[in-house]
Amino acid sequence: MEKAQIKKALEELRKNVVKRKFKQSVDFALSIKDIDLKKTDGHIDIFVTLPHQTGKQVKVCGLTGGELTPQSKKECHFTISNEEFKNYAGNKKAIKKLADQYDYFVAQANIMPEVAKTFGGILGPKRKMPNPKAGCVVPPNVNLKLLVEKLQKTVRLTMKTELAMKAKVGSEDLSDDDLADNILILYNTAIQNLPSERNNVKKATIKFTMGKPVKLQ
Numbered sequence: 001m002e003k004a005q006i007k008k009a010l011e012e013l014r015k016n017v018v019k020r021k022f023k024q025s026v027d028f029a030l031s032i033k034d035i036d037l038k039k040t041d042g043h044i045d046i047f048v049t050l051p052h053q054t055g056k057q058v059k060v061c062g063l064t065g066g067e068l069t070p071q072s073k074k075e076c077h078f079t080i081s082n083e084e085f086k087n088y089a090g091n092k093k094a095i096k097k098l099a100d101q102y103d104y105f106v107a108q109a110n111i112m113p114e115v116a117k118t119f120g121g122i123l124g125p126k127r128k129m130p131n132p133k134a135g136c137v138v139p140p141n142v143n144l145k146l147l148v149e150k151l152q153k154t155v156r157l158t159m160k161t162e163l164a165m166k167a168k169v170g171s172e173d174l175s176d177d178d179l180a181d182n183i184l185i186l187y188n189t190a191i192q193n194l195p196s197e198r199n200n201v202k203k204a205t206i207k208f209t210m211g212k213p214v215k216l217q
Contacts, residue, residue, distance in 0.1 A: 001204070005216065006206075010176045013214045025209050026168070026169050026174070028186055029206075030165045030166075030190055031203040032194065032200050033200060043160045045156070046133065047156050047157075048167075048186055049154050050154070051185060053152050054174075055174055056168070058151050060102060060104045061076060063080055063107040063108070063130065065110060065140065085114055085118045092121075095121075095123065104128075104136055109137050112137060115130065136151075155186065157186070157190055169182040183216070
């Protein structure tokens, strides 16, 4: 897929857009064929760092030990030190509220057993546990500023229960050039994780939140 092809699809998308009272997102979808989801090697769970932010502020919560807590309080949107874990132990309502408020949880590697014990029962099923694939399980000397900046441009692609991958790639106020960059990276990364790459793609589309999809491939 070429960038020019994506920009042409974006032009078509904008032609038919109906103005809403809210900022619509631009959603990317990839329909997949010839993969057996009953086999776990057909499952996909990857994090993709896009060239440009999607227009949404990504909120990060730090779960830290003493070494990393001061930096986390400065760089993350919220921080819970391991000394404060006792305030959340067994408090499902408070942890569910955290899971709803924050997009990513970053944890200090050497306290991961404590993190799992206190938060795992809720964050695990919600797919919010600190994930090494996203770079969210970190050493005490990590540069959290760089990580939080990276997470602002990171999206997750999964395929487990249906033959499709979907992700938000931006919002309607982003330029077509930036949107095309994001879509191209996401598409290329997705097909690189398919066993037969482009041959496994049934259809690729983009759409506004409330709009009809436009075919990319």
